Amino acid sequence: MTAHLSETLTLLLIEDDDGDALLVEELLKEAGAPPHVHRARTVEEAKARLSPEIQCVLVDLNLPDAQGLEALEQVLALAPYAAVLVLTGLRDMHVGVAAVQAGAQDYLVKQDVDARLLARAIRYAMERKRADLAQLRLVQAELTAQENARLESGLLPVALLPSTSVEHATRYLPGSRGTLLAGDFLDTVQTPDGAVHVVVGDVCGHGPDEAALGVAMRIAWRTLVLAGQTGDTLLRTLDSLLRAERKTPEIFTTLCTATIAPDLGGVRMRVVGHPPPVLVRDGVVTVVEGAPSGPPLGIFTDAAWPEIEVPLGAEWSIMLYTDGLIEAAAGGDEEPLGVEGLVRLVREHGDVDLDRLIAQAGELSDDLAAVLVRRRASR
Incomplete structure (x- = not known):
């Protein structure tokens, strides 16, 4: 069955394992609107590939230059406006849960991924990111309004x-x-x-x-x-x-x-x-x-x-x-x-x-x- 992505996206896949990277790329080709996929093997390489058009980052947490939540923290800092989807192994499911708590939008277990699940996870991750950013802007606007009101009343x-x-x-x-x-x-x-x-x-x-x-x-x-x-x-x-x-x-x-x-x-x-x-x-x-x-x-x-x-x-x-x-x-x-x-x-x-x-x-x-x-x- 064809996976469904309603818009042509630009993704960054951070994965050092060529086999896992090939699997993800092949699954994404089955999407109704196959996304543009950029590949990086390390966090350092990802720095050069991250740009404003990247809408979602898929990251493995076992990379040559960063492991676990340290890798995630670096990616979140590099791509504050992109959705981040963590890829984990079966033995690292607890790491996936911790990653969501640390700021990722979702996680996937590599062994359970198919085209439909991957497309849906990417779509949901982006929606969550949009909601997170909207909430952040709302909170910032409220804080700014409160501070301005305090300053104005004082002046x-x-x-x-x-x-x-x-x-x-x-x-x-x-x-x-x-x-x-x-x-x-x-x-x-x-x-x-x-x-x-x-x-x-x-x-x-x-x-x-x-x-x-x-x-x-x-x-x-x-x-x-x-x-x-x-x-x-x-x-x-x-x-x-x-x-x-x-x-x-x-x-x-x-x-x-x-x-x-x-x-x-x-x-x-x-x-x-x-x-x-x-x-x-x-x-x-x-x-x-x-x-x-x-x-x-x-x-x-x-x-x-x-x-x-x-x-x-x-x-x-x-x-x-x-x-x-x-x-x-x-x-x-x-x-x-x-x-x-x-x-x-x-x-x-x-x-x-x-x-x-x-x-x-x-x-x-x-x-x-x-x-x-x-x-x-x-x-």
Whole structure:
């Protein structure tokens, strides 16, 4: 009966006995799709023959330069992404069991092998290897996500907002592209004069360098605000810091700053190459007009960022966010949510509800930082 392998495979047979090697090769020729078989007589010879196209390794554990589990350990180290099938003799069945416990996908007793059993063992060994690698990737992803979450939570600021006159909420979420650290940052500070200062920014790129740069920008912003520096002085200082700290000249940063007046009746904003804030005033939902008010930081040395003044009134909500929110695929559609879609969702809700808004925005393809500041009318 013809053995069955559903795809043409590339195998490496590590066997010093010519008779045993010939038997295996003849049995494999009976497969429905006979595999390409490379032969090595020693582990040292196998080093030169192992390559990424090798999908399965059949190894005898009695080789001239390695014996027993020592041979297996060397093969596993040489071929971490290939399935490994151990060939043993009748007297070495216990070695086969130990080999599976040590990392091999399966073992075969040479005297019991026929074409059908060999083909099935190879197929099953490869499936087990795929499952093992998938599980390993899952565990690694979970560990990386946990570590990133721990780092991100440790890097996020505690708002300096002693006043209870306004409501304040933030969200910081990773996108679906993975667990990479991102350069999104946010902060809120109330100065002694009662003004509430908010920033949301996004360093382009993902990874530890961008995350570190985002933290540096956020700390610099907080320090400057507490020192009384705002407006052009603050932005030019941040621009200089970005140029000094970035790893490559292609790195830029978008951000939005807002300074809410002490009487909470108005806000001054600079939208630096960033998505426009969403404003809800007396039940009317809009985006801040005039945004962006200038290019991102790190692009032009002579850039200017005009101030946008917006009256707020007695009851209002204002949301600053990074582009991860408007790049989400709304409702699973391929098209991103966009600013218009974001405004539509806020109108449907009647106000800004961060959790509900993010849930309805769809799957995040990029990281998200958002700050909501709200003032309710006195009853």
